[in-house]
Amino acid sequence: MEMNELKAITEGLLFASGDEGITVKQLARVLDVQGHTVEHLLEELKYDYDNTGRGMLLMQSHEVFHLTTKPEHSPYLKKLLETPQSTKMSQAALETLAIIAYQQPITRTEIEDIRGVKSDRPVQTLIARSLIEEVGRKEGAGRPILFATTKDFLTYFGLTSLEELPPLPDDINTDDLEEEADLFFDTFSEQIDQSNHR
Known part of the structure; x- marks a missing residue:
């Protein structure tokens, strides 16, 4: 499988894991690749999020990775939650x-x-x-x-x-x-x- 496809799958798995997040070991098992390959994929994703004007960040808490929105976008997220249809x-x-x-x-x-x-x-x-x-x-x-x-x-x-x-x-x-x-x-x-x- 090509690295770009693995990276896309990794991104999807991070999104699907929600706030619970996912570990390198879990990703390696699901993707059927070595841990160092997963670490490389995560580094590429982190670079993409940090340098291409995306609305998400890749966060790491201890050994768990998860996606989150950028703090500077919080006023817009707050506005969305305050719209009538979301009450x-x-x-x-x-x-x-x-x-x-x-x-x-x-x-x-x-x-x-x-x-x-x-x-x-x-x-x-x-x-x-x-x-x-x-x-x-x-x-x-x-x-x-x-x-x-x-x-x-x-x-x-x-x-x-x-x-x-x-x-x-x-x-x-x-x-x-x-x-x-x-x-x-x-x-x-x-x-x-x-x-x-x-």
Whole structure:
């Protein structure tokens, strides 16, 4: 496979890995190449992002690489989030928020296990709205990011503390993950609808 194609695939993998990011070892395994080849690809991508007027940056945190937007573009991203069409949250974002509220701190993978679908975009939406935040990393393989709700979350729902969240039924079947996600959503849906129409 040509280096340009490998670089394009690497870029796609970085994008798909979202805020969790991806390591050189993971990229080498997926691309079926040596680690030094991956490091070369990442150096080329970093150079491209830094020197060709692109809107993204390649960031490294410990051994994990991920894509992020350029800090100098943040006023435009903020303006996008403040546009009227983005004021109403999707059902996916609501489900994700409810899961985080009741299960925090929680990783994106754990959220996806409960929802049964990828949750990169809902998590990004909630971070952008300051309803959730990163609160550390979980011990173990890859040290995934842990998410929890923010003070803005409490304000948004008119709560003074997490203890005021509506209680969940005692007989919830934690083995039935899809049912659990639906229950979380149902618990919040009425409050969300009211908030969206303020």
